[in-house]
Amino acid sequence: MKAIIVHTDRNGIDLAWEDIPPLAPGPGEVLLDVHATAVNRADLLQARGLYPAPPDESQILGLEAAGRIAAVGEGVVTWRPGDRVCALALGGGYAEQVVLPEGVLIPLPDNWSYAKGAAVPEVWLTAYANLCMEGAMRDGQTVLIHAGASGVGTAGIQIAREWGARTAVTAGADDKLARCRELGADLAINYKAEDFVETLMAFTGRQGVDLILDCVGGAYLEGNIAILKPYGRLITIGLLGGTTARLDLAAVLMKSLTLKGTRLRARTREDKAEITRQFRDRLWPLLVAGKMTPVVDCVFPITSAGAAHQYVKDNRNTGKVILEVRPGVA
Ligand SMILES: NC(=O)c1ccc[n+]([C@@H]2O[C@H](COP(=O)([O-])OP(=O)(O)OC[C@H]3O[C@@H](n4cnc5c(N)ncnc54)[C@H](OP(=O)(O)O)[C@@H]3O)[C@@H](O)[C@H]2O)c1
DSSP states (O other): OEEEEEEEETTEEEEEEEEOOOOOOOTTEEEEEEEEEEOOHHHHHHHTTSSOOOTTSOOSSOSEEEEEEEEEOTTOOSOOTTOEEEEEOSSOOSBSEEEEEGGGEEEOOTTSOHHHHHTSHHHHHHHHIIIIIISOOOTTOEEEESSTTSHHHHHHHHHHHHHTOEEEEEESSHHHHHHHHHHTOSEEEETTTSOHHHHHHHHTTTOOEEEEEESOGGGGHHHHHHHEEEEEEEEEOOOTTOSOOOOOHHHHHHTTOEEEEOOSTTSOHHHHHHHHHHHHHHTHHHHHTTSSOOOEEEEEEGGGHHHHHHHHHTTOOSSEEEEESSTTOO
């Protein structure tokens, strides 16, 4: 079977579609024929050697996949060969086949393409886990989502809308801000033209926000701390704007703030299965009914994975960039 193998030389990084040994599912696992996978920022870092895969999991890129089950391992009774599913992968999604634990599988409706299915697992589970579980988002609260037009952001806006929260986002281009408003953002701030702290303070009557989902990190820490209300929560999921900053501990103490960092990839198989179970119970029916939608920006063939990575690196996407592995096959 074929998979993307990363080659690094003095000319840069080459993502090559090459033959690798076949895989087999172990107990409690399934083997999936991958039809589509999707690009995540973690893949860009992993390809550059900056975010190694856990040593006991696949070293191939790819944190999600959609496809058809080819074979099931010992003890798997809920799933059968031929079932169409999408799932969070433990790595290995950029390949013709991937092995997945049965607990992370999500059944794909007949009328969903594999591309649409591949747009769900990583960013919707991240948004759900951090807004609803870690962030304890509640009806009537005000939530700020940085990088609102990202894959995680476009999922998060829709989840916050469904939870009855008031949502503000930041993004760096007017077309991205417009898409965020269409998805349900009550306030969309162009961080390149406005100071998000001032705009949000005016918007909230100087009350601030209850919860922040942040993937910018260092560059936004001071502003994030300033706009959190008492008992506010800051959930850090990325460091696109740097890893270090000065922290005003007096504000953390006086406002009883909670600062958390989380990584979906680092969670155990059991944790991933639990997040998937809650997501399937609480949100998946709304996606299947069309009340929420995964946002797909564009589709590249897997053989153009390098170009897809460059597109994401250039911040050109709104929502997900999909890699098609088996074009045109139902
Ligand atoms: N911790 C976890 O478990 C977890 C899981 C999944 C994803 N993530 C992280 O969540 C973030 C979003 O992931 P994604 O796949 O949804 O991303 P994405 O679709 O690639 O979008 C990221 C967007 O962030 C904005 N951005 C980039 N650099 C920025 C900077 N220095 N300052 C402000 N904004 C910047 C850009 O939009 P603009 O044009 O609007 O600037 C870019 O398009 C990433 O950092 C990713 O690593 C974390």
